[in-house]
Amino acid sequence: MCDFADVEVYQREFDPRAYLETYYNFSATQMINDILRFPLTHLVKAFRAGDVKGDICLELGSGPCIHFLLSACDFFKELIASDCADRCLREIEMWLKKEQGAYDWSPAVRMISELEGDRGTCDEMEEKLRRKLKQLLKCDVTKKNPLDPLVLPQVDCVLITFSLQVAAKDETAYISALKNINTLLKPGGHLVVVESLGESCYTVGQKALFVLKLNEEFLRKAIGEGGFVLEKLERLQRADSSMQNYTDYEGAIFIIARKL
Numbered sequence: 001m002c003d004f005a006d007v008e009v010y011q012r013e014f015d016p017r018a019y020l021e022t023y024y025n026f027s028a029t030q031m032i033n034d035i036l037r038f039p040l041t042h043l044v045k046a047f048r049a050g051d052v053k054g055d056i057c058l059e060l061g062s063g064p065c066i067h068f069l070l071s072a073c074d075f076f077k078e079l080i081a082s083d084c085a086d087r088c089l090r091e092i093e094m095w096l097k098k099e100q101g102a103y104d105w106s107p108a109v110r111m112i113s114e115l116e117g118d119r120g121t122c123d124e125m126e127e128k129l130r131r132k133l134k135q136l137l138k139c140d141v142t143k144k145n146p147l148d149p150l151v152l153p154q155v156d157c158v159l160i161t162f163s164l165q166v167a168a169k170d171e172t173a174y175i176s177a178l179k180n181i182n183t184l185l186k187p188g189g190h191l192v193v194v195e196s197l198g199e200s201c202y203t204v205g206q207k208a209l210f211v212l213k214l215n216e217e218f219l220r221k222a223i224g225e226g227g228f229v230l231e232k233l234e235r236l237q238r239a240d241s242s243m244q245n246y247t248d249y250e251g252a253i254f255i256i257a258r259k260l
């Protein structure tokens with residue numbers, strides 16, 4: 001068991017570089033299939049089906065990552081990334097400004113390009129994201145207004161991947177965070193949630209961090225109580241046990257829901 005890590009712990013102790021090098025190490029980990037290919041496959045399918053689209057797509061708890069927003073690029077006019085930890089936003093900024101030492105997302109870009117069929121070269125896809133990713137914001141999903149003190153016009157889509165389950169200390173807090181997120185969406189707007197199943201802890205650098213252990217039954221209930229209608233749910237079973245010493249997840253889940 002790991003102790004719950006609140007936003008102060010993430011701000012102080014979460015090392016985004018260690019997170020990327022551990023969980024987004026494209027050459028060394030089988031886990032890429034579970035945390036990247038699985039959700040991106042379903043996300044790309046949903047975007048291409050044409051139902052999930054609009055003016056603004058907001059990602060909450062982006063961490064130091066850009067790949068989910070990259071897949072959203074063609075379907076929204078504007079994209080926003082957010083996280084509670086400054087160092088995560090700084091990693092994204094380094095990539096946006098092409099600074100030396102910025103993380104190399106090209107393997108993820110190639111994966112998205114392959115999943116989408118042909119939408120241009122990887123360079124063109126990255127440049128489009130740089131143009132559309134207009135804001136990097138602080139957020140805390142445990143607050144009534146997760147973007148406080150900023151008040152944004154309601155958005156068309158909220159993405160949250162592997163973050164709600166670390167931000168909520170128990171099931172009640174999870175449902176309450178979903179209600180907070182609900183306020184950020186237009187009526188009829190889409191919520192995309194990706195989580196791990198059965199995970200209780202993950203390690204980043206030297207730090208073991210809490211994860212709220214989730215299962216499908218609870219998630220179905222939580223989506224309803226959060227004020228959403230479930231539209232799609234996909235599950236994946238963990239196939240290999242490499243990196244068991246870093247994370248004890250048993251599977252992953254991909255959910256699309258719509259605000260009532």
Ligand SMILES: C[S@@+](CC[C@H](N)C(=O)[O-])C[C@H]1O[C@@H](n2cnc3c(N)ncnc32)[C@H](O)[C@@H]1O
Pocket residue numbers: 006007010014060061062063064065083084085088139140141142160161162163166167
């Ligand atoms: C496991 S990482 C997931 C990052 C990324 N979304 C991904 O798919 O790899 C969890 C992220 O949630 C952020 N986080 C933790 N508590 C949060 C909160 N209360 N509000 C918003 N973000 C939070 C952390 O800073 C961290 O970047």
